[in-house]
Amino acid sequence: MTRRKVAVTPRARKPLTMYVCGVTPYDSGHMGHAFTFVIFDVLVRFLEAGGKRVKYVQNITDVDDPLFERARRDGVDWRDLADRETKVHLRDMTVLGWRPPDKMPKVSEEIARILGAAAKLKSSRHAYHSDNLYFDASSYRGYGRLSHRTRRSMIRKLREEELLGAVGPSAKRDALDFPLWRRSRDGEPAWPSRFGNGRPGWHIECSAMAMRYLGPQIDIHGGGRDLIFSHHESERAQSESLTGKAPFARAWVHTGMVRYNGRKMSKSLGNLVKVSQALQRAPAAAVRLYLVSHRYRRDWDFQWSGLARAARFIERMRKLLADDARSKGPKKPAGRALMTEFNRALADDLDTPRAVRALRSAVRQKDAAAVLAMQAVLLGTASLT
Ligand SMILES: [Zn+2]
Numbered sequence: 001m002t003r004r005k006v007a008v009t010p011r012a013r014k015p016l017t018m019y020v021c022g023v024t025p026y027d028s029g030h031m032g033h034a035f036t037f038v039i040f041d042v043l044v045r046f047l048e049a050g051g052k053r054v055k056y057v058q059n060i061t062d063v064d065d066p067l068f069e070r071a072r073r074d075g076v077d078w079r080d081l082a083d084r085e086t087k088v089h090l091r092d093m094t095v096l097g098w099r100p101p102d103k104m105p106k107v108s109e110e111i112a113r114i115l116g117a118a119a120k121l122k123s124s125r126h127a128y129h130s131d132n133l134y135f136d137a138s139s140y141r142g143y144g145r146l147s148h149r150t151r152r153s154m155i156r157k158l159r160e161e162e163l164l165g166a167v168g169p170s171a172k173r174d175a176l177d178f179p180l181w182r183r184s185r186d187g188e189p190a191w192p193s194r195f196g197n198g199r200p201g202w203h204i205e206c207s208a209m210a211m212r213y214l215g216p217q218i219d220i221h222g223g224g225r226d227l228i229f230s231h232h233e234s235e236r237a238q239s240e241s242l243t244g245k246a247p248f249a250r251a252w253v254h255t256g257m258v259r260y261n262g263r264k265m266s267k268s269l270g271n272l273v274k275v276s277q278a279l280q281r282a283p284a285a286a287v288r289l290y291l292v293s294h295r296y297r298r299d300w301d302f303q304w305s306g307l308a309r310a311a312r313f314i315e316r317m318r319k320l321l322a323d324d325a326r327s328k329g330p331k332k333p334a335g336r337a338l339m340t341e342f343n344r345a346l347a348d349d350l351d352t353p354r355a356v357r358a359l360r361s362a363v364r365q366k367d368a369a370a371v372l373a374m375q376a377v378l379l380g381t382a383s384l385t
Contacts, residue, residue: 015053021223025085097380147229203234221249324368334370
């Protein structure tokens with residue numbers, strides 16, 4: 001939030017808590033998603049390799065506008081679409097060798113908690129009811145500080161994302177207010193509540209799930225960079241208004257966008273590279289290595305030549321490990337200088353490209369023990385073949 005690195009030290013004996021905004025299951029399985037979730041997987045594995053305990057929650061946003069729009073357009077039931085795309089996400093991440101989150105709550109199974117949070121905001125006058133129940137953004141000091149945006153820039157982003165909605169006596173009072181509970185349209189799920197039959201707004205879903213599973217304050221909150229505004233800005237405002245405790249998240253970690261042919265990958269532009277397509281050309285470990293060869297906070301361009309280079313390196317690494325496994329005699333411990341460099345790289349704001357260079361050095365020096373230790377963190381359980 002300060003655009004600076006912060007040290008996150010878990011409180012004594014308690015696990016470090018991490019919440020990452022998961023997929024809205026309607027276009028799962030592309031490289032942009034894989035990049036985000038592999039980066040957070042490296043973070044979890046690095047912390048755990050260092051002896052820390054991590055409690056990791058990643059949600060499934062199965063109640064959200066883009067999902068319903070897609071279901072309507074394709075003439076399918078939103079539940080079927082969500083189930084299918086959630087399976088794609090889990091399949092991809094399993095192949096990419098992640099350490100699964102400890103809990104993956106689905107919004108559709110958390111409605112009571114979400115409603116409870118919305119009602120509490122209403123009774124503490126952070127929310128008001130007109131056509132929908134809205135959060136009053138002006139009731140929270142510092143709305144806009146997480147994303148470093150002016151009021152005008154926030155409104156512009158809301159308009160771009162078609163989240164602006166209507167302002168007026170029978171709608172929201174101010175352009176920055178956002179729905180906590182809203183009426184459902186045809187084909188959308190509706191749950192009964194004292195604010196009318198309807199469904200939750202997007203932001204309150206994550207606040208309620210993060211707090212249910214990780215408590216009022218969490219150590220690390222992550223997601224793609226496109227979520228900083230309005231999603232995380234709003235989550236922070238609601239959560240701190242609900243609990244009176246600040247900060248809601250001690251550190252915010254946002255991953256960059258993956259482009260293809262110069263533009264952000266998105267289904268609407270038709271330039272998605274699917275994880276399944278990449279896996280047809282390279283082993284899972286190579287796909288993962290290619291992803292983590294990029295700095296997490298920067299945007300980057302997916303290139304097939306980069307994936308091919310990663311695959312050639314993985315093959316060299318596989319041969320080294322196979323030779324080492326066959327060789328008799330005592331195994332040498334991992335070289336200390338190599339491991340120090342590797343751990344320093346990841347401790348320095350998760351500098352994965354530098355950690356990949358350490359892995360390359362370990363392969364060049366034929367240090368199989370160091371390669372294995374680095375592989376476990378960077379590549380997880382992704383297959384080398
Ligand atoms: Zn979220």
